[in-house]
Each structure stands twice: as structure tokens, then as C-alpha cells.
Amino acid sequence: MPTAIEVLFPLPLPPFRYLVPFGERPGPLGGRVVVPWQSGVRIGLVVGVDEVSAGRSLELREAIGWLDQEPFLPEIHTAFLLEIAGYYATPAGLVLAAMVPTGFKEKLVHEIQAVKRAAIDDLPEDLWVEAARLPVEKLELYRSQGLVLERVRVQERQRRVLRAVRPVDRNLAGRAQANQRCALEMLLTYEWFGSAAELSREAGVPESSVRALVRKGYARYEEVPSPPPALPQVLPSEEGFEAAKEPLDLSIRSSLTGGNRRERLGALVPNLVRETEAGRGCLVLVPEHALLEETASLLAAVLPVEVVSGELSDDQRARLWRELPLGPPVVLVGTYLALFAPQRPLGLLVVLEAGNASYKLASGPRMFVPTVAARFAERLDIPLVFTSALFSPEMSQLVSLEGRKHLAYKRLRYHVSDMSSTRSWPLSTDLVKVLKQVGERKRQAVMLTPRRGFSGGLGCRACGWLGSCPNCDLPLRYHRRDAILRCHQCGASRRPPDECPKCGQVTLVPFRGAGTEWFFSAVKKILPDVPVFRLDRDHQDPLEELHQGEPGILVATTAAFRRAPLPDVGLIVVCLLDTHLNVPDFRAEEETLRLLLELPELVKDRLPLTLLQTFSPSHPVCEVVRAKDLDAAVDAFVERMCARRKAFGYPPFSHLAKVQFSARVSASALQAAERFVASLEIRGARAEEVIGPTPAPVGRIKGFYAQQVFLKAAEVERFRWLLEGVKDAGSGVRVRIDVDPREVNEFLD
DNA sequence: AGCACGCCGACT
DNA sequence: GTCGGCGTGCTC
Numbered sequence A: 001m002p003t004a005i006e007v008l009f010p011l012p013l014p015p016f017r018y019l020v021p022f023g024e025r026p027g028p029l030g031g032r033v034v035v036p037w038q039s040g041v042r043i044g045l046v047v048g049v050d051e052v053s054a055g056r057s058l059e060l061r062e063a064i065g066w067l068d069q070e071p072f073l074p075e076i077h078t079a080f081l082l083e084i085a086g087y088y089a090t091p092a093g094l095v096l097a098a099m100v101p102t103g104f105k106e107k108l109v110h111e112i113q114a115v116k117r118a119a120i121d122d123l124p125e126d127l128w129v130e131a132a133r134l135p136v137e138k139l140e141l142y143r144s145q146g147l148v149l150e151r152v153r154v155q156e157r158q159r160r161v162l163r164a165v166r167p168v169d170r171n172l173a174g175r176a177q178a179n180q181r182c183a184l185e186m187l188l189t190y191e192w193f194g195s196a197a198e199l200s201r202e203a204g205v206p207e208s209s210v211r212a213l214v215r216k217g218y219a220r221y222e223e224v225p226s227p228p229p230a231l232p233q234v235l236p237s238e239e240g241f242e243a244a245k246e247p248l249d250l251s252i253r254s255s256l257t258g259g260n261r262r263e264r265l266g267a268l269v270p271n272l273v274r275e276t277e278a279g280r281g282c283l284v285l286v287p288e289h290a291l292l293e294e295t296a297s298l299l300a301a302v303l304p305v306e307v308v309s310g311e312l313s314d315d316q317r318a319r320l321w322r323e324l325p326l327g328p329p330v331v332l333v334g335t336y337l338a339l340f341a342p343q344r345p346l347g348l349l350v351v352l353e354a355g356n357a358s359y360k361l362a363s364g365p366r367m368f369v370p371t372v373a374a375r376f377a378e379r380l381d382i383p384l385v386f387t388s389a390l391f392s393p394e395m396s397q398l399v400s401l402e403g404r405k406h407l408a409y410k411r412l413r414y415h416v417s418d419m420s421s422t423r424s425w426p427l428s429t430d431l432v433k434v435l436k437q438v439g440e441r442k443r444q445a446v447m448l449t450p451r452r453g454f455s456g457g458l459g460c461r462a463c464g465w466l467g468s469c470p471n472c473d474l475p476l477r478y479h480r481r482d483a484i485l486r487c488h489q490c491g492a493s494r495r496p497p498d499e500c501p502k503c504g505q506v507t508l509v510p511f512r513g514a515g516t517e518w519f520f521s522a523v524k525k526i527l528p529d530v531p532v533f534r535l536d537r538d539h540q541d542p543l544e545e546l547h548q549g550e551p552g553i554l555v556a557t558t559a560a561f562r563r564a565p566l567p568d569v570g571l572i573v574v575c576l577l578d579t580h581l582n583v584p585d586f587r588a589e590e591e592t593l594r595l596l597l598e599l600p601e602l603v604k605d606r607l608p609l610t611l612l613q614t615f616s617p618s619h620p621v622c623e624v625v626r627a628k629d630l631d632a633a634v635d636a637f638v639e640r641m642c643a644r645r646k647a648f649g650y651p652p653f654s655h656l657a658k659v660q661f662s663a664r665v666s667a668s669a670l671q672a673a674e675r676f677v678a679s680l681e682i683r684g685a686r687a688e689e690v691i692g693p694t695p696a697p698v699g700r701i702k703g704f705y706a707q708q709v710f711l712k713a714a715e716v717e718r719f720r721w722l723l724e725g726v727k728d729a730g731s732g733v734r735v736r737i738d739v740d741p742r743e744v745n746e747f748l749d
Numbered sequence B: 001a002g003c004a005c006g007c008c009g010a011c012t
Numbered sequence C: 001g002t003c004g005g006c007g008t009g010c011t012c
Helices: A075-087 A092-099 A136-144 A175-190 A196-203 A207-215 A261-277 A289-300 A314-323 A369-380 A393-398 A429-440 A516-526 A558-562 A577-581 A588-602 A620-626 A630-647 A666-682 A716-723
Strands: A003-008 A016-019 A032-037 A040-051 A108-114 A148-154 A158-164 A219-225 A253-258 A281-285 A305-308 A331-334 A346-351 A384-388 A404-407 A413-418 A444-448 A455-460 A477-479 A484-486 A508-514 A532-535 A552-556 A569-574 A609-614 A655-663 A690-701 A704-713 A733-739
Touching: A003 A032, A003 A092, A016 A032, A040 A075, A040 A108, A075 A092, A075 A369, A075 A716, A136 A148, A158 A175, A175 A196, A175 A207, A196 A207, A207 A219, A253 A261, A261 A281, A261 A289, A261 A346, A261 A384, A261 A404, A281 A369, A289 A305, A289 A331, A305 A314, A346 A369, A369 A384, A369 A393, A384 A393, A393 A630, A413 A429, A413 A620, A429 A444, A429 A516, A429 A569, A429 A609, A444 A558, A508 A516, A516 A532, A516 A552, A552 A558, A558 A588, A569 A588, A577 A588, A577 A609, A577 A620, A588 A609, A588 A620, A588 A630, A609 A620, A620 A630, A655 A666, A655 A690, A655 A716, A666 A690, A666 A704, A666 A733, A704 A716
Parallel strands: A253 A384, A253 A404, A281 A331, A281 A346, A305 A331, A346 A384, A413 A609, A444 A552, A444 A569, A532 A552, A569 A609
Antiparallel strands: A003 A016, A003 A040, A032 A040, A108 A148, A158 A219, A455 A477, A455 A508, A477 A484, A655 A704, A655 A733, A690 A704
16 A cells, blocks of 8 residues: 655645655655645655555545654654644644744755656756756656656755955956946955955945946855854843742642742743753743743843744744754743744743733634744643733643742732722823822832723714724724824724714714823823823833833823833723723723733832722722732732633633634624534534624624624543534635633634 | 646736 | 636635
């Protein structure tokens, strides 16, 4: 029986089948193989081997050859890719692309020759020629007749340089050729230049003179091997960083909560030191690039550190992957891209800020990185630590009681300001009072606003008309400074009308929640002499003055958490807590509490007064932060959240997936969703396992109407079985699956 | 993801 | 009359 291999590519596709190269053995799982692909060739990963019938084998193309002697990826990793793809109901190739960020996009040199005595007139024997010499159909024909030999190797990194071909001669002797002569002499002295522009700069001659040298044959461009790219240098942080003295007594899976970001990292330093000294590498995952630099530079003060993130070029990653296994053990700090980095042996896996929303990959395989990391650590049988301000129900499923480590919370003084008992908007009378104090004492304040722009909308006070997006069922956000209405979902924008399009009156006013612009101008009005800074996605004021301790007020979205802490903050304001609490998601309350517990991370030393503006001052979250014993109150809150999730069958006590059907025609989306639910019933789904279809909370986005169905199952096998029922929904309807959705109401593009 | 094929608007 | 927009479909 012929042998076939299953080959995976870094593309949104499942593995494809090829025949083993003629006369060769299947090769190991996790090896790289070169195969014909459309009209060319490409690199894939062998993820399976099986026998196929002789008849079936006729339909398969033959692989061309192996790329490495040793497996490129250990077998454990290879199997893990497929497992993760299965759980997230995503093509395995997407997981490969996300987890193995190097090794599959190399340029290839593909050469062919005729087999002995094939007597093909358009292909030589005994001489390798570029495959591109032959038209694709010809090559395909000769392949099927077994008339052609093929070989492929990786093209080494090259760069184009300008080199001299012959010396100055009398054709360059004239006065008119002075510039060319000068450039050629310089080129002869230094052997080569990276470009004509570079040479012209160095020689101080116009670029046209250099080009003339090339045209006249005195110089030419050549491809030469280029040196490996430099890796980013991690500069040790100059700031003092309090590392703990003794290692924590960690379990195979642990959590570290409480304190603040730096304290949590500091508490783990002795463990990282111990591992590297024992000759094992450590992996420290961060949720996003913004946290990478801070983390890496703090650790670099005491440990050997390397970094990996999407910011590295392909060549830099290739170099790191090549060199990591050869060098001494390091602490590798990176985003999810670092998870499969070839550090062997690995002694400890740390997932920093495990509750951070950025760990949910928004595109590609919609994986939740902490979950993936936990399964991976389990497979490799190495210890794992989650750190987070707040212990989460998800952690409670993974971490045993002995594994739970806690640092006491920084206790802030909270003041809750009831917006329903104040007439001033958007600054309550309490807030005006404390802001004035901050101004008088020349201190700093941070105000966290729920959104960017001026207001949640622009509407008519007379008739209630509200400007909304032509593509989405959403109000257009009002950006006063740019004098524009903009959709925060699809980006559509338009000029605000001068009068109400509905009733014609000139009574258009900002509606709904205030954003950074509104708070900015409100603060300016009451404190005209205090510098006010704005920070959000649209607008970033330089903050050097604040970082140097100058007085001022920072009005920001949660973008403030991605900046270094400020030195002299006397006041933190959560401008409208309700916006966070009212996010229609079962995690909203926890996320709000997390936000409040992370507030100390905005400030350097002294703990400021924290003022929460809200219409629901007795909300449990407000009660928790005002409790005498904060640590106990948070514990009790998390217990309640766990109990609630258990009662309603939410994760982590069940597996949850959102299946979204979207179409330009509203009825087709609904119809497809209903068909899906009907098919689930035929599969034996129980009533409590299927919720929906329901129209998405924002009914239309970018011109697409969306319907969603939620799938819930206690056991993972059953969950996967139900999810396999998702089929193509027919033309005009897009189906998207999000396993373990973090934002239940997010539109899946 | 790329890449080809295919059908409707603004131009040499 | 053509260039080019991106919708749809395919890759062993």
C-alpha cells in the first residue's frame, strides 16, 4: 500500500495529503517537507502518516523532499497543534501560523532535471536548472510520467550590493566625468555599497552619476549573502525593582494574585533565578506588546532575557529560533508567539496578567492564550504560574488550594459619588471639589473615561433624533474637536448636520455618555490654569512633564494602563463606572472589579484618593472596594461569581461557543441560524445546551445582519461533537465560530 | 492567506 | 472599447 503524509501549512486550511517522495521513507512527525503547491512549491509540516489504497493514491501529488534531518518541531508540539485546532474549531494551519512564527515562509530554490534517458528535448540530463524554465503544465506532465528529478533548498538571505567591475580608465578622464570618477574611486576603495543612493551620499555626487557608472558597465549590482539581523537589545531598567528574597513554594499549577503588577513580577524573580541557574529556560508570557518592554527590562536587571513578539522581523525570529537551543538558558519574555520557542529544557512557564483581554486572539485562531498555555504546560509536565490582580473562576478550575499565592492588595481610599443625586454633568459636585484641591496643591490626577471622542452621540433635543451609522445599528460618536460624527465600529464618518434632519430645528446636542474630549473640556473649564492632557486611540498628548512630576491632569481611556505609572498622583477618577458594569457580558462585574484593583498600577508610590462616579453607588462591586478587609471581600466576591457561573452553567464549569451567522440580507442570517439549531436538535442536543438564535446585540455591523447561537456543554467530547454540526450556511451567509468567547457580544469579522 | 476567475463602474 | 474594484472559490 502506498504511504501518504498529512501536511500542514501556515494557512487557514486543514492538513493536506501527499504521497511520500518517490523511494523515500515517511520521515518523522514534525519534520518539514517541500511539496508542490498550485503552480509552485511550498514548505509544510508533517503531522500524520497513513496508508492509502493504490487507487486513492492516484489522486495525490507526490511530495518533493524533506527539508531537515531532525524533526523541526517536537512530536509533542505537533500533536498539540492539532489538539488546539480541534478545541477551537479552527483550521490547524491557522494554529501553526500563530504558534510557529518561523520556518515556513523561507524563499526556496527549486531545481529540476530530466531522469536518465528520458529523452525530453526541453530538459537537460545531468544538469540542474531552475524549475521556472518549464511551463507549469509541462512540469506537471513530466512529474506524472516520472520523467523529472526535483530538488529544493532554502534560499539563503541575500542583499543587493553595488560593486565595481573595472577600474577608472580614460573614458572617465574628462572634466564632465569628474563625478563619476570620484564615485568609482570611492567604490573601489570600499569594495561595495548597499545602494546607489548610499554611494552618491558618501561620494558627494548626484545619484545620476552613480547610475551612469552602472549603465556604462563600471559597476553592477550583485546578490551577496547578508549577515544575520541583530536581535533587539533589552536594556535593564534603571528603576529599582523589588525582587523577593526567597522563591515561592509553587505547585505544578499556581496563581499569584494581589499586590500590583511589579510586585507580582518581583515575587517570581527568585523562582526564575533558580530555574536558570539549574540550567532550565523560563518562558514569561505577556498579553500584548505594550507590556513586553516593561517586563523584559525589569527582569533584565537580574536575569538573562530575550524577547519575542510580532515586532520582530521574520529574519530576527529565524535567528532566535536557531540560536536559542544552542545558548545558555534564558528567561524568554514574549507574546503567545513565544510559546513554541525552542527552549529546551523548559523549567517554568509564567502567564502574566492572565485575565487580560488581549490574551484572546481577535483574529486567526481565536484562542485564549492562558488556556492554551495551561494545556501546553500540562503536556510538557512543567510548572505553570498565572499572575493577575484578581483571582478568576477560570483559575479556580486549574489551581489547587496549595497553589494559590496572594500578596495583600494596595488599599486605595475610595469615594463613591452618586450621580443621581448631583445635577452637574459630567463632573459631579464632589469631583469638582476634589479636582480643585488637586489644582491648588499642584498635584496630578488621572481620570479614566469610558470612551474616546466627545460624546456617545449627537441628537436633537426637540424630537429625539440621534445620528446613527449607515452601515451599523450604532449611534455615530461625536468628535467635537474634529467636528465629525464617527462610527467606532466601522469607521464611517460624516459632518454633523447644522439642523436636525428630522424636525429641522437647531437643537442638536451631545447625547449619551461623555468621552475623553468632553471630560477634557469640562476640566479645562473649572481649572483654566492647570495643564490637562488627553490620551486615547485618537489623540496622544506627550506626557513627559507628568512623568517628571509636574502638576497636571490626565484624561484617558484604559490606554493609560499601557504607560508608565505617574509619580505624584493625588486623585484617580473612574468617570462613569456604570459603563463598565453594564457591558452585556457575564464577566462584566469581574472585569470592572479587576479594573478597580488595577488602579494602583497607574501611580508610582503614594496611594491617591479614588473617586468613582456612578448611578448605582450600592452595586456589589462598589461595596467590595469599600470593605474594611479588602482581601477577604474580594475572595468572597470571587466565590459568589464562581457559584453564579456554576449555577448558570457558564465557563469554566462548561464549554461555551458562540456561532455567528451574518448576511447582508437579514432573513438569510436568521434562516441559516435556525437551520443550524434544527440540525443540533437532530444531533441530540439538549434544550439547555443551545441558546438562540438571537439577533446580535448590535443588529447590523458593516452592513451585515448577525444572528448568534450559543452552544454549551459540560464535557469536552460532547462540546466538540455538537460544534462539528456547524456547516457551511450557503451562499451569502458567513459563519463564524468563537470558542470560549471573552466578549460575548463582539461581532466576529 | 494568496491567487485566479468573474462581473459591473470610470477612463485612456 | 479597456482598467480595475473586490466578491467567490480553490488549494492535496
